[in-house]
Amino acid sequence: MTSPRPLNQADLLSLARDVLAIESDAITALAARLDESFARAHALMLNCSGRVVVAGIGKSGHIGSKIAATLASTGTPAFFMHPAEAAHGDLGMITADDVVLALSNSGESHELIALLPAIKRKGARIVAMTGNPRSSLGQAADVHLDAGVSKEACPLNLAPTASTTAALALGDALAVSLLEARGFSRDDFALSHPGGSLGRKLLVHxxxxxxxxxxxxxxxxxxxxxxxxxxxxxxxxxxxxxxxxxxxxxxxxxxxxxxxxxxxxxxxxxxxxxxxxxxxxxxxxxxxxxxxxxxxxxxxxxxxxxxxxxxxxxxxxxxxxxxxxxxx
Missing domain, CATH: 3.10.580.10 (CBS-domain)
Structure with a gap:
């Protein structure tokens, strides 16, 4: 590692603005690419009689965990499954009634790819969210959502930054579209958040x-x-x-x-x-x-x-x- 290079305020703010601009552009480009694949993924999750099981490894796993939490709190039963744990027994949580939302920017995360045959044998449907439609995960999925970005906000173009932001935003778009389709109300939201201040405001009479x-x-x-x-x-x-x-x-x-x-x-x-x-x-x-x-x-x-x-x-x-x- 090279020695630290302190930034003056002008350089610091310029770098921060570049990061925000790159991530903003990534989401704008993602919105322009939305097509019938999004509608198909939405339909699979809406009509799912089981749970939406979200899976991802590394940074995609962190994003997947948040997406699962957002889905669960807005009317779509969901939970996060860690791929490594799934390979050692947690795969038993998946049933034929479930939809698996698998996240991987490359689409080649071997921990996820290794689970695909077992998931398919169980009969669960797979929605892949990757940056590469031609990847192994993209090709194996029932529906592929393209969350690709032209570049990361990291100056080295290595650390997941714009790609994780795009995946998170796409997950939010799914959650909100499902919320709307289910007629999820403020009272429903409060029932999922009884311990928070919003729950108190919506539940206390x-x-x-x-x-x-x-x-x-x-x-x-x-x-x-x-x-x-x-x-x-x-x-x-x-x-x-x-x-x-x-x-x-x-x-x-x-x-x-x-x-x-x-x-x-x-x-x-x-x-x-x-x-x-x-x-x-x-x-x-x-x-x-x-x-x-x-x-x-x-x-x-x-x-x-x-x-x-x-x-x-x-x-x-x-x-x-x-x-x-x-x-x-």
Missing amino acids: VRDVMHQGEALPVVSTAASIRDALFEITRKGLGLTAVTDADGELLGVFTDGDLRRAMDKDIDLKQAAIADVMTRRPKTIDANRLAVEAVQQMEQSKVYVLLVTDASRLVGAIRMHDLLQAGVV
């Missing part, structure tokens, strides 16, 4: 985090202001709902309402809560997504919403509750 039952501050229209203030203090939400005998929401009383009543010189000892409450308070349905409560609070500039089912009061939800639930 207002009813899951609202205060309800004995924790819900509520008084009747006959209550005094004193009664309402005691209820606010006991429940600690900074307000109390006001309902009729059937639980229908009629209004809300907050410290802001108290200040306005004092400004109007209302006799706080004699007045009923119905005289000072805010009618038509901000509410949200219990079945709405919690993230929608966040949006409504931000738009209305409030930190608590009363929760209703039809017009009946069923709960209250605070911005703090949404923060604790990881929705915000």
Whole structure:
């Protein structure tokens, strides 16, 4: 290895821009080459009753692992199989109902080529993604996807760079086309990502985090202001709902309402809560997504919403509750 040659900033940025330009050009050229082979590969995977088994060695293996993860998380059951492990037993994971997506830029990776006879005997279909349609892998596959590039971004034209970027982009194109064809929805995506922030935003509903039952501050229209203030203090939400005998929401009383009543010189000892409450308070349905409560609070500039089912009061939800639930 030769001694290090530090780059000045101008040379460094120029080299980085060249790399990005080469990889961008590779993807642009790949898009222009798409043909009926892509449609055939898409159909094989869409109609597959088993799993899409992605295989590759070296850098292609890393790309294949990511493609398998993207397929699995967007509605196409898939997993990655390491060719070396497959030759020592993992090939048993493949069935006749599966489609094997095999990645190799050269199309001659011997670890993959050695698996082809066994895969074919099992009856699985093969989609090859290579940079050489005339390669052994390209010729043996049921469908070949040309992911070839004119050159690598590596100045030596050796390290897999543009070729791996092109293969990854082509895998994304397959995953997204399958997602669209399956009618995969945001809710479906959330079910595949329950532990992430997106999953929480798409799976947590207002009813899951609202205060309800004995924790819900509520008084009747006959209550005094004193009664309402005691209820606010006991429940600690900074307000109390006001309902009729059937639980229908009629209004809300907050410290802001108290200040306005004092400004109007209302006799706080004699007045009923119905005289000072805010009618038509901000509410949200219990079945709405919690993230929608966040949006409504931000738009209305409030930190608590009363929760209703039809017009009946069923709960209250605070911005703090949404923060604790990881929705915000």
